[in-house]
Amino acid sequence: MSHMGYGCLMAVDREHVLRSAAALLTRKSTATMDEVAKAAGISRATLHRQFAGRDALVRALEALGIAECEAALDAARLDEGSASDAVRRLVREIEPAAGLLSFLYTENQLFEGEEQNAGWARLDARVSALFRRGQDSGEFRIDLTPAWLTEALYGLIAAGAWSVHDGKVAANDFQNMIVELLLGGATRREES
Amino acid sequence: MSHMGYGCLMAVDREHVLRSAAALLTRKSTATMDEVAKAAGISRATLHRQFAGRDALVRALEALGIAECEAALDAARLDEGSASDAVRRLVREIEPAAGLLSFLYTENQLFEGEEQNAGWARLDARVSALFRRGQDSGEFRIDLTPAWLTEALYGLIAAGAWSVHDGKVAANDFQNMIVELLLGGATRREES
DNA sequence: CTAGTGTGAGACAAGAATGTCTCACATGGG
DNA sequence: CCCATGTGAGACATTCTTGTCTCACACTAG
Structure with a gap:
């Protein structure tokens, strides 16, 4: 029957294809549909059966990135504890x-004309709310707008x-480098 | 005679074309050679006479960006005064x-395979040296490497x-937002 | 006036990537 | 066993961009 294996098998395959495409496009953002198919271990025909075209694939990757971001936001429990700890x-x-995010980040720069996925707006709102909470609690300075702090977080x-x-930073330092710069800045301060 | 107007007139035209191309590609990084030519007010044939191809154009834009960065580094007198003031x-x-830089920044991400222009390495070295000077003088914290601070500056x-x-930040706030976040971070601190 | 030079417009072929299609093959259930 | 479904391989037309070429026109110096 067609309505049987359709719902379950296709889903995991689609997931696998998306993961492979994300891993490849993260490294080479101009990869061909053929390369994406090979990276996923399937033929171009099958890839094209699952994703109508390159646009559809990128859209699906965008949805995946948004879903992962939202899962990360949920797991981070942004409402609990101090805003600094929430950022950490x-x-x-x-x-x-992060890899997928940076790919989508630059990809979106050339979608300037079209309307962006509403999911990004929701994410922006949640992250902005976190920074605003930190400002309201007196934890964060108020001269940097939450919108800018959000964009800066993406950029960092x-x-x-x-x-x-590129090997310029050790993978283990990724979190600390970003968090410390974003929260503390480069200037040295007295430890309290 | 041909060897007369060649050195002077071509130079200014080339400069104008480069500026137009930079302004266009900053907004639409996938612009066609035809669009670039139209934006510069010349025909595609003439554009192609000045820049052998799209690669040559991007290389020239890269050289322009490097030159502007080096001029900015010179004008900023990185060796004088405090490191913080130098960063400002x-x-x-x-x-x-900044617009041209952000274009080249993302453009270089997909040149990963090829060797990068040596000019970037020189710029990296100069900026890194500035952060290192701040660390040596006790002005900057030492747990963030100069290489990361340099990359973070580009990213910001x-x-x-x-x-x-995108209209998310007022153009007038550009400098302050970047400098304040890079130097001071998001966390509020007591003014000394 | 005339020759030389640079430019714009457009035709043209080459190449790459995409989207679509067909066909053969394997597998799994009835 | 037989059939249906999904897949891989490949051919094919289409589209887009690029690079090259030619030709006509304007301008300018001699």
Whole structure:
């Protein structure tokens, strides 16, 4: 029967294809559909049966990235404890998705004309709310807008992912480098 | 005679074409040679006479970006005064080139295979030296490597340029947002 | 006026990537 | 055993971009 294996087998295959495509496109953002198919171990025909075209594939990757980000936001429990600790948890949880994120980050720069996925707006709102909470509690300075702190976080994650990829930063330092710079800045301060 | 107007007229035309191409590609990094030519007010044939191909154009833009960065580094007098003030001057001087920089920044991500222009290495070295000077003087914390601070600066400049482009950050705040986050971080501190 | 030079417009072929299609093969259930 | 479904391989047309070429036109110096 067609409605049997369809729901379960296709799902895991689709998941596997998406993971492979993410891993490949993270390293080579201009990879061909043929290369993506080979990386996933399937033929171009099958790839094209699952994703109508390159656009559909990128959209699916976007949805995957959004889902992973939302899962990271959930796991980070942004509402609990101090805002600083929440930011630390957020970066820790989001690190596995950093490669995919940096790919989507630059990819979105050339989708400027079209409307962006509503999921990004939701993520932006949640992260912005975290920074705003930190400002309201007196923990964060108020002269940097939550919108900018959110964008800066994305930019630092992308820069961190590329730095690790280029070997300029040790993979183990990824979290600390981002969190410490974002929270504490470069200037030395007296430990209290 | 041909060897007369060649040195002077071609130079200014080339400069104009490069500026136009930079302005266009900053907004739409996938612009066609035809679009680049139209943006510069010349025909595709003439564009192709000045730049052998798209690669040559990008290389020339890269050289332009490097030259502007080096000019900014010179103007910022990185060796004078405190490292913090030097960083402030650097961001201020580099702001006009931020758009071009962010374009080249993402463009270089997909040149991963090829060797990068030696100019970038020189710039990295100069900026790294600035952060190292701040560390040696006790001004900057030593747990963030100069290499990471340099990459983070690039990432923040790109993020700032895109944020301004998307209207998420006011253009007037560009310098402050970057400098304050890079130097001071998000955490509030007592003013001394 | 005339020759030389640079430019714009457009035709043209080459190449790459995409989207679509067909066909043969394997596998798994009836 | 037989059939249906999904897959791989490959051919094919299409589209887009690029690089090259030719030709006509404007301008300018001699």
